[in-house]
Amino acid sequence: MKRRKFITLLGGAAALPLAARAQQPAMPVIGFVSARSAESSTRQTAAFRKGLEEIGYAEGQNVTVEYHWLDGRYDRLPSLMADLVRRRVAVIATFGNEPALMAKAATSTIPIVFGVGVDPVQLGLVASLARPGGNATGINFFTQEIIAKRLGLLHDLVPKAARVAVMTNPANAATTEATLRDISEAARALGLQTQVLNASTSREIEAAFASLRREPVDALFVAGDGFFTSRRVQFATLAMRYAIPAVYSGREYPEVGGLMSYGTEILDRFRHAGVMIGQILKGAKPADLPVIQSSKFEFVINMQTARALGLEVPNALQLLADEVIE
Numbered sequence: 585m586k587r588r589k590f591i592t593l594l595g596g597a598a599a600l601p602l603a604a605r606a607q608q609p610a611m612p613v614i615g616f617v618s619a620r621s622a623e624s625s626t627r628q629t630a631a632f633r634k635g636l637e638e639i640g641y642a643e644g645q646n647v648t649v650e651y652h653w654l655d656g657r658y659d660r661l662p663s664l665m666a667d668l669v670r671r672r673v674a675v676i677a678t679f680g681n682e683p684a685l686m687a688k689a690a691t692s693t694i695p696i697v698f699g700v701g702v703d704p705v706q707l708g709l710v711a712s713l714a715r716p717g718g719n720a721t722g723i724n725f726f727t728q729e730i731i732a733k734r735l736g737l738l739h740d741l742v743p744k745a746a747r748v749a750v751m752t753n754p755a756n757a758a759t760t761e762a763t764l765r766d767i768s769e770a771a772r773a774l775g776l777q778t779q780v781l782n783a784s785t786s787r788e789i790e791a792a793f794a795s796l797r798r799e800p801v802d803a804l805f806v807a808g809d810g811f812f813t814s815r816r817v818q819f820a821t822l823a824m825r826y827a828i829p830a831v832y833s834g835r836e837y838p839e840v841g842g843l844m845s846y847g848t849e850i851l852d853r854f855r856h857a858g859v860m861i862g863q864i865l866k867g868a869k870p871a872d873l874p875v876i877q878s879s880k881f882e883f884v885i886n887m888q889t890a891r892a893l894g895l896e897v898p899n900a901l902q903l904l905a906d907e908v909i910e
Contacts, residue, residue: 612674613648619680619810621655631851635858656811658755665690680810681758695864698722713875721870725848725878732770734846738831745802747777753809755784763807793822808833838886849880882906
């Protein structure tokens with residue numbers, strides 16, 4: 585073989601791996617958008633990754649996840665969603681009512697997997713739970729539907745309460761509207777009066793608690809909200825400072841000193857979201873994937889906090905609890 589021809593063939597062979605690599609498709613990108621903070625979501629993201637792995641996707645190996653933590657900054661949503669749509673990510677994963685609504689408004693083609701606390705049919709995210717239609721599906725974790733149950737548990741612990749403050753985040757409009765509607769009905773059934781407190785920042789949370797010196801209440805109901813969860817230590821500290829029995833939407837609160845919580849098992853819904861996204865990446869259409877309704881609920885009581893507040897927790901409530909934190 586002539587020397588020039590040999591060198592040409594050798595050069596072509598050496599280039600083959602580079603060419604093959606260049607032809608490999610880029611990893612799909614998941615745009616992950618949560619109303620919470622990264623600090624408050626370590627276990628949730630681990631559960632999300634577990635769901636992806638169950639269906640064959642490992643972050644950094646065959647899929648990329650871009651995490652966007654709003655930490656209550658819902659005003660960031662329009663520009664964030666516009667950027668994800670412009671870059672045509674493979675799937676948009678949203679956790680929280682407002683992120684889901686903004687994603688749905690931003691695109692009718694990119695698949696969306698949501699986690700919402702309000703009925704997704706009422707929100708206009710899907711046509712029905714069984715056959716979502718369109719480009720969105722996900723998990724409904726019943727944050728709103730169990731408001732009456734959560735308020736009832738608070739009333740069982742503080743039976744002499746007559747006036748209950750309700751803390752909501754007006755920046756989370758869909759959740760606030762549903763919370764105020766549902767708790768009004770639940771409070772009437774229990775013979776309770778309600779007083780609404782609004783807070784969208786840490787400073788406003790502080791001010792809302794301070795206002796209770798002027799207008800005292802017997803207990804506090806904190807609405808489900810990603811920003812509030814990110815500030816759970818602040819809530820637990822202030823509730824203790826002002827000696828107010830409070831009920832929350834998730835176990836993260838009593839784990840850091842909050843009195844009690846009732847809500848869906850949060851890790852399960854993040855795992856489900858990971859699985860659904862994996863199904864979509866494998867070719868399934870959101871329109872054909874039924875919305876999953878959470879079936880695992882948790883009632884958690886922090887006994888140390890109850891004793892510090894001078895509350896006697898009835899045995900019936902302790903037996904009902906999924907976990908009693910001592």
